[in-house]
Amino acid sequence: MADYHWPPTDKCSLIGRRISRLDGPWKSAGRIKYSYDVNRPNMLHGKMVFSPYAHAKVVSIDTSVAEKMPGVKAVEIMTEPGKEVFWVGHEVAAVAAETEEQARDAARRIQVRYEKLPHLVSDVAPSKAGEHTKQLAEQTDGNPDQALQQAEVISEGEYGASVITHCCLEAHGQVAEWDGDDLTLYASTQNVSGIPGEIAKANIVSSADKVRVLTPVMGGGFGSKFGADSWGLACARLAKKAGRPIKMMLERDQELMAAGERPSMYAKVKVGAKKDGTLVGWQSESWGTGGPDAQGGAPNLPYVVRIPDRRVKHTAVLTNIGPARAWRAPNHPQMCVITMSALDDLAAKLGMDPVDLLQKNIQMTGQLAKTYSAELEKASQLMDWKSKWHPRGDKTSGPIKKGLGVSMHTWGGAGHPSNCNCVIQPDGSVSVSLGSQDLGTGTRTVIGIITAETMGLPLEAVKVNIGDSKYPADGASGGSTTVGGVSSSTRRAATAALNQLLEKVAPSLDAKPDDLEAVDGEIRVKGNPSKAIFWKQACAKLGTTPITGTGQRQRGNDDLLSSGVGGAQMAEVSVDTETGIVHVDKLVAVQDCGLIIDLKTAESQVYGACIMGITYSLFEEKIMDEQTGRCLNADLEFYKLAGIGDFGDIVVHMMTGPGYDERGVIGLGEPPVISPGAAISNAVANAIGVRVPTLPLTPDKVFAALETKGAVA
């Protein structure tokens, strides 16, 4: 019988190779339909009314004028009078009409009266937030006071990262279509299998099995698309009322105001070391905002480098900036920039190379110490760190100052619950089905590769069915848990199907099923390649009955996957001290993620994360106006994303081979997006001699830093 364990990588023909993503041709030909592209016969368009106030009570909603507008077919109240709205952009009502233009006109004519209530959108200091704070955590380990008293060098500083948004290019939204009591949702979601239950819970259908969710592809989620959302429920209700399909997608300003925020995080840090660089104590008071209800939770500081004696305290500032949602590696980029900046400042005070400081304390990283050490070494080599690094402040003349920075990060991964059916047909065709989804990470391709590798077939021979809630239930794609989950269930399902085929075929090869293997499009006797039968001939022995193999990601420990990765990144920057503009000349990312299924899409994940990291380090910020409570940059003109020419070289190195491959599959979506902020901030400090305390490192903040003592210009 075929063994479900991963084959050694040198025996693999597909796993670990660079393979182009399966849905690439559909996407680059522009023909595949995203939710936003679905046009159903007789379809209406929905638009929403959003609160113009950051905090208010809805007093009354009058839809009578809107209902009589041309083309209007249905209206829906989303926030009942008497209830409060908590941010500008909070959904209040929705309307469906024949055309998008008519729906927009009608939405403007829905008359809402509000009672304005006090709001807070600034997160700069808990002391100024009055009662809008909530202390989330206070923890003391060991004896930090004594440790810091005995420290030979102390560094103190304030660090942080501002609120940013997810800014998915495909806005949140869906098409809802009823057929009697059955609802089909073409939803842009990270959670295909989970949405039906949510719709049933809202009493929109009599049972969850009445709902079918279809998401063959989706245009980005990054943690903001787990739920059906209020607009999903409203769209389904409007479609029911109108008796016609409805498309309702958020407009760009709504997407930036109401579809998710990454919480901010700031901290005052005191960290101490011995003269040789040994870290002895940490103390931090942190705060940040995750919207009106303290979403986001408390950080676990210090990050990665677990200094044993520590005191940490975290306060949530309750604001009306919008709803906090998980943003790729929740809390980690913020914890990372706070910790790694503080350690970098300490290294500067010690007169140490920060890489030496991290290596000196590498045992404090715990289980992954060896990995981190190797990664720092590899990154140093790729950056040519030793020859390029200089102490704080580029002393060369001219306005352009260059510097280097380093950071390390970690993430769990593991695998979410996953179920897979693998079917072998008598004609030799193979399909695998899972209620999973591909966010652009390469999930579809990974599933195909594993199935084809298991069957000894080329990738083209396998059909991958995902993005449909009628397929076996799969977890939501979040926290880098998808690849672990689907890899395990797919490998088990494919092996189970193959073993049934081997049993059928064994007599004709005069062998036991245990002695057979599926390789190179054949079923053959191990060690005797001449005793073989072609795949199609083997499958023909099934007669008229296909084989189904099922696979499930094992509860608890699953020997096909594991958890916990490390990564190290180094940045090289140029800072123009005349304009305050920071340019990332080079970013090196060295990443461990266990067994890699598709090296090409894995590397793309890391490249993408680095670029997303450069973007939030230099450009991205949700800018709020305290007077009006509004977001001032709810458009792509002023909510800045990096363009293709806005950074230099990116070098990616994946840690593979002995020591890594045998750990099994581990997720990769989150980890590489964590370190860029700290690495770039540290490189800027190294260039200009002083710390720019918070991300993004915009010209105004660089100027302010340049005017402090110790700056080079």
Place this chain on the structure above:
Amino acid sequence: MAKKEDPKDPESKSKEELDKKRALRRREFVKLVGGTGVAATAQVLAGHQLASAATTTVPEPEVVGSAKVIGPGPATMTLRVNGEAKKLTIEPRVTLLDALRNHLDLTGAKKVCDRGTCGACTIIVNGKPTYACGVLAIEVADRGGKPGADIRTIEGLAPEGQLHAVSASFVENDAQQCGFCTPGFVMSCKAYLDSHHNPTLEEMKQALGGNLCRCGTYVGVRNAVVQAAMSMKGGHA
């Protein structure tokens, strides 16, 4: 006229002094602009809010002499899309992007910013890369018996089931993740390579500077455009 000697002429100052002064000036300048920029934005937003609150009636169409005024109701027009004449009845305010997506089911061009910033809706109009969200359909439709603009969308690049060389280079170099920005990139790239046969990578970065990606596929795109440039001219770099 000959240049007079001026003791205040900055050229007469030492270079070091000048550099210092220029640096401060530029820094002050950027600060100043940054500050007023935010204030101006706030005013614009406040104004926008008032304006939208005040817009309660659709303005009556203005009659200028005997000229025929089209709209605000739906008007019939013909668009020349991918070599075919497409007749549709839409309001004059409908953008070319919405006309393609909502009325012709050509959804390769994506709606992302809807304000001419991100490039996801890039198509080729009369040979030029164009943001479809920034053009009204009526502007490029047949008019006065003359055919309208030649509109090319990504669906027109290759027959269904086949890949244009640019699309193929995006696949091979994994220049896409979620893929929502990809058709716009492909069209920008195609339009540029049609008229520039020996581009450098730096020139391509400029040409694609009007397309934004959130997943961060730019490294793949850089590699893809180099390959596309070579394949579109028959393999000569």
